[in-house]
Amino acid sequence: MRFQRTEIAEGIGFSSIIDEKFKTTSIAVRFIVPLSSETSAANALGMAALTTTSKAYPTPALLNEKLSALYGAGLTSFARKRGDLQVLGVSASWICDRYAIDGEDISGEMLSIVRGCLFEPDAENGRFSDEPFAITKTDLLDRIEAELNNKRGYALAKAAENAFRGEPAANSCYGNKETASAVTPEIAFSAYENILRTAQVEITIVSPEEIPGAEADFRRELSAIDRSPVPVVFRSKSPVKAEPETLSQEMDVNQCKMVMTMKSDSDDIYAMRMLSVILGELPVSKLFLNVREKLSLCYYCASGYSATKGALIIDSGVQRSNIDKVREEILRQIQLVCDGEITDQELESALLSREDILASVGDTPASWSSWYFERLCEGGISAPEDVLLDYKAVTKARIVEAARSLKLDSVWLMLDKEVG
Numbered sequence: 001m002r003f004q005r006t007e008i009a010e011g012i013g014f015s016s017i018i019d020e021k022f023k024t025t026s027i028a029v030r031f032i033v034p035l036s037s038e039t040s041a042a043n044a045l046g047m048a049a050l051t052t053t054s055k056a057y058p059t060p061a062l063l064n065e066k067l068s069a070l071y072g073a074g075l076t077s078f079a080r081k082r083g084d085l086q087v088l089g090v091s092a093s094w095i096c097d098r099y100a101i102d103g104e105d106i107s108g109e110m111l112s113i114v115r116g117c118l119f120e121p122d123a124e125n126g127r128f129s130d131e132p133f134a135i136t137k138t139d140l141l142d143r144i145e146a147e148l149n150n151k152r153g154y155a156l157a158k159a160a161e162n163a164f165r166g167e168p169a170a171n172s173c174y175g176n177k178e179t180a181s182a183v184t185p186e187i188a189f190s191a192y193e194n195i196l197r198t199a200q201v202e203i204t205i206v207s208p209e210e211i212p213g214a215e216a217d218f219r220r221e222l223s224a225i226d227r228s229p230v231p232v233v234f235r236s237k238s239p240v241k242a243e244p245e246t247l248s249q250e251m252d253v254n255q256c257k258m259v260m261t262m263k264s265d266s267d268d269i270y271a272m273r274m275l276s277v278i279l280g281e282l283p284v285s286k287l288f289l290n291v292r293e294k295l296s297l298c299y300y301c302a303s304g305y306s307a308t309k310g311a312l313i314i315d316s317g318v319q320r321s322n323i324d325k326v327r328e329e330i331l332r333q334i335q336l337v338c339d340g341e342i343t344d345q346e347l348e349s350a351l352l353s354r355e356d357i358l359a360s361v362g363d364t365p366a367s368w369s370s371w372y373f374e375r376l377c378e379g380g381i382s383a384p385e386d387v388l389l390d391y392k393a394v395t396k397a398r399i400v401e402a403a404r405s406l407k408l409d410s411v412w413l414m415l416d417k418e419v420g
Contacts, residue, residue: 003383011200014219017372023095028369032082041176042179042188042190044180045191047077048077050117053122073106081173083309123189126186144180155259169236197227200231203218206365235310247413256318256323259411275337280301281304286333287330290329297322299317354391
């Protein structure tokens with residue numbers, strides 16, 4: 001595997017990853033902008049509208065027909081939240097040219113389609129075309145509704161809204177039903193134009209072979225835009241509340257949810273991630289073995305660490321009568337780590353889990369693309385084997401120190417409706 005990243009203009013990076021084992025090529029064009037409740041829905045819709053049609057393919061049927069003719073190539077948009085940032089983009093994948101039956105230039109055609117979607121959308125007079133945009137808007141509203149129906153995901157989203165209140169990270173990367181419903185074709189197109197002008201841009205191509213001219217073509221297209229990139233901060237730790245705060249919401253559910261957010265000022269992200277694994281990311285983790293299995297206090301109990309916000313998030317499914325007991329036991333298990341109660345087996349299991357995850361990087365083109373983008377966000381370009389060495393260097397003492405840095409910030413509860 002060969003990786004190379006070049007700054008092709010201010011605020012624009014172009015990365016090429018060559019891995020000869022693949023039979024497909026993929027591209028991801030990421031636009032990174034500050035996350036805001038006022039713009040997230042419009043940004044998401046402005047980006048989503050780009051992959052349904054373009055000037056060259058003004059209906060979804062025409063674009064899908066062209067993609068099917070290119071051996072079933074894929075084209076999609078995405079919107080994600082990363083801390084206080086919104087990461088928007090377009091991605092595509094297709095078979096390598098060498099496998100085309102008649103020697104077609106699949107890569108050339110697909111890159112032309114991607115550039116057409118990005119820089120020559122199906123729009124006139126400052127607005128996207130009505131019918132395709134209406135479909136895109138309905139799809140986004142359906143996605144928002146689906147996320148509301150995912151009770152565990154909803155609980156985590158509401159907990160983040162509370163824990164990061166007053167910070168961009170409190171917001172959804174899609175907006176909500178009200179803000180998304182209010183977006184018109186004109187508003188979405190204006191958001192799209194603003195993204196092109198102000199976003200930090202990362203373009204990543206993963207392929208088994210070099211694609212001549214790809215970098216130059218994107219450089220040419222982007223240089224024609226009058227850009228003023230807005231600086232972004234990938235890591236912005238959230239301040240802990242003066243006193244832990246508990247909020248609750250009653251819903252029509254059979255199983256209550258509890259989400260505890262702990263915050264830390266530690267910069268030792270490898271120790272914090274190992275701590276999270278030891279606490280609640282494995283079937284042999286402390287929370288699973290003790291809170292769920294030994295004490296039978298909950299249906300599940302898991303943890304995750306957000307390096308972007310310096311937050312450890314522990315969520316569980318519980319009966320209402322057990323909520324206080326679960327909270328106390330979770331805090332007790334964290335205190336045990338603070339007191340140095342980490343076994344060699346727990347440390348070894350945590351390291352093996354990290355090793356397994358790192359070993360899978362590069363199994364797919366998308367995993368390479370995501371890996372190097374995440375490393376860039378964390379401030380350095382490191383190969384998986386280098387990061388594994390960082391994890392191996394984590395000691396019990398560092399994990400204990402990481403645990404001691406945690407402070408309870410907030411608890412969010414989804415409660416079942418009491419009868420009577």
